[in-house]
Amino acid sequence: MFSPDTFSARRAALAQAVGSGLIVLLGNEAMPMNYAANLYDFRQDGSFRYYGRADAPGLALTLDAETGETTLYGREATMEDRVWDGERPSVVERAQAAGISHTAPPEALAAAVATAQRSGRTIHTLPPYRAAQRVRLAGLLGVAPEAVTPSEALMDAVIAQRLVKTAEEVSEIEYALTLADEVHRTAMWMAQPGRTEFEVAAAVQAAAASRGAVLSFPAIITTRGEVPHHHAGPHTLEAGELLLHDVGCVAPESGYCSDITRCSPVGGTFSDRQRAIYELVLEAQEACIAGCAPGVPFRDLHDLASRTLATGLVGLGLLRGDVDEIVAQGAHALFFHHGLGHPMGLDVHDLEGLGEDRVGYGNGFTRSTQFGTQYLRFARELRPGHVMTVEPGLYFNGVLIELWRSENRFAEFVDYDEAASWVGFGGVRIEDDVLITDDGHRVLGPGIPKSIVDVEAVVQSGTA
Structure with a gap:
């Protein structure tokens, strides 16, 4: 302390x-x-x-x-x-x-x-x-x-x-991440047919409480992953569903926070469609993490995530046309409609109470008015000592798909018949907390399971 x-x-x-x-x-x-x-x-x-x-x-x-x-x-x-x-x-x-x-x-x-x-x-x-x-x-x-x-x-x-976080502060965030590791492994173990979302949420809360910790925000635990802030409900998990768990913990003595998102296949095995979307989101996340370095505008990394996701969606037949034009026009936001991440610290959205634009913009950066990118909380250049979440995602929201289809919005880029066939899939978001160092970056925490192989292994261990 x-x-x-x-x-x-x-x-x-x-x-x-x-x-x-x-x-x-x-x-x-x-x-x-x-x-x-x-x-x-x-x-x-x-x-x-x-x-x-x-x-x-x-x-x-x-x-x-x-x-x-x-x-x-x-x-x-x-x-x-x-x-x-x-x-x-x-x-x-x-x-x-x-x-x-x-x-x-x-x-x-x-x-x-x-x-x-x-x-x-x-x-x-x-x-x-x-x-x-x-x-x-x-x-x-x-x-x-x-x-x-x-x-x-x-x-x-x-x-x-x-x-700008000191080494002492980073150490406290990492402790909060060891707690997050426990709660996410708990969610993975609990991702079994027959359990309810409420049961998973209760187990996650208990895992934190057993260490004297509280959650850094109300846990997002749901098979309705296409709704980014959907909380747990009475739904009973079924084999083949995808459980999204977005949970962070607060280090008890210091108050520093963690914020992690993972997705678990209910029953232990990703389907082919789930695997395709999960691998695409993971590709985008790893590309953005690799790009984290001093002097790099976070807005550029958001754009990198958008291009990576749009390229993959073209390959899956959900989008069509030139990727740069798709992203410039904002058609990809039908499936990726939030910003890449936000600062972390004593607040899970650090300093947001002082004004999101004041914290994340300025110095030549202005907030976009385009749907999706307008929700990017932080655009300015990264500096050593910044701790950022990096959390791209893909979502198949039936309400949004139907709305855009009824308006004929971006019809030249979106295959709405194909998009409609994905409604009910849910969504995938993968999130880690990343420290910007003098010469690059470091992913904080103990290494919370993230690869398909590792996630499946943890979920399957919960059936024993």
Whole structure:
């Protein structure tokens, strides 16, 4: 786990980048489900955790960008808290663990902000993504909630700092990947006829929980792989179906995330059609991973995935015509309609709360308006220390195929009769987490089964 000096150094770098004013970072609050004492599992704000370490609700910190002075604000545990919830670190202990020398009660934050405002200092805040935080910021700043305006200087400084992972951070992501290895092997073992998607999802959740971990996002476990965000349901698995499992874990102590997708043949053997699509997606993924290197625009790798997939789909008779023209016009997006990947870190879509375009575009890159490519979350050049997911996919979505067919869209490129014959296949997505190094890249993690031979072997081992 990181030392107090790590957090002090992070704050010093942030203060230097912002230059002047008072930086205010709010931690997340506990969130009630249906009444005040019945709470959702707590998840700390990624930026607060990056600079303030503490993984507990109701905290805030201020950082003077000119002096570097930091104060942690929080409420001490009451006797009632200690009786019902047990002992917890004091605010001073939390501050010391993050190298912070000053503490204060929560109500002192408003006075600190007001003092800075009276002195004509700029108050720097990040964009709130929860309504309660927006209201809290509005009260601190003395404006209406809709008038809360985040600091561009602070957002840019945080993005620049958090996108580049240190060796310590990479180590924590790799630990999260060892947990992901366990949960994906569990999903493979469970991909047997007669089990339900709910049972697989429960086993995956239990595999993470047994290691003291939680999932980094609600697990996507489904035979409806053509719907990219479809979650588990009561469907009973049948031999010959394809089970897609997109699951990541959170390293318990540090909060760093993993995000992996695999596909398992129910019963243990890929059909000829499944094999053809799986091998094509794997070819595209491996080509894109091989291309990961400093200075390479991630948009170029997305385009490489699109061309590779389109070439294979022409060979399968689903598309026809010149591959470059197919991709330029966007006809391939009927089958590949999302971006290649996203940054990883303390958030599974790292920093997305600060604005997807601000994180992933800029410096000459603009978001495409073309269906499919418009969902690419990150386009800019890769740098050493970036950790990216690389996750191409192919999907046979009956609703989308029928819509495009009814509109006669890209009829010169798409064989709709052939496409209709694939409806019910589902979808294939293959995802790994990749570190950009000084001279190339490194696929992180222990080597989660991915080849057809390896996946089939793990699934078949679950029948014993």
